[in-house]
Amino acid sequence: MKLIIATIKPFKLEEVREALTSIGVRGMMVTEIKGFGSQSGHTEIYRGAEYAVNFVPKIKLEIVVAASMADQVVETIAKTAKTGKIGDGKVFVLDVGQAIRVRTGETDADAL
Numbered sequence: 001m002k003l004i005i006a007t008i009k010p011f012k013l014e015e016v017r018e019a020l021t022s023i024g025v026r027g028m029m030v031t032e033i034k035g036f037g038s039q040s041g042h043t044e045i046y047r048g049a050e051y052a053v054n055f056v057p058k059i060k061l062e063i064v065v066a067a068s069m070a071d072q073v074v075e076t077i078a079k080t081a082k083t084g085k086i087g088d089g090k091v092f093v094l095d096v097g098q099a100i101r102v103r104t105g106e107t108d109a110d111a112l
């Protein structure tokens, strides 16, 4: 299993969620965050407002999938979240050692 952590622009959330659902992703965690990337000392436009500070609102997605699906998930996020402007986000991929569905006790791939 892999954990895919992605930051995206907030207005892209619905489109990314739909794209991921359509390729078979069944669950994800979504968190409103603030962060910064490589323009930390500069400004980034968010909904027409220029943030002179270092932190810009983003959405963080955390998605655990079978390892065989990870590439497709990463490609789907990268393609769907892209505007071509700065601040489109980042995608990180980590290994996951164990998963459990609490209701049934199912483990690993069966728990997803």
Ligand SMILES: Nc1ncnc2c1ncn2[C@@H]1O[C@H](COP(=O)(O)OP(=O)(O)OP(=O)(O)O)[C@@H](O)[C@H]1O
Pocket (backbone or CB within 6 Å): 007, 033, 034, 035, 036, 037, 038, 039, 056, 058, 085, 086, 087, 088, 089, 090
């Ligand atoms: N190295 C990092 N580690 C952890 N989180 C990061 C890192 N870089 C960026 N982020 C997170 O991703 C969000 C989006 O970053 P961003 O897309 O601006 O990256 P970037 O490298 O500056 O790319 P771009 O040049 O397109 O702006 C940040 O707000 C932050 O939450």
Ligand SMILES: [Mg+2]
Pocket (backbone or CB within 6 Å): 036, 037, 038, 039, 086, 087, 088
């Ligand atoms: Mg940036």
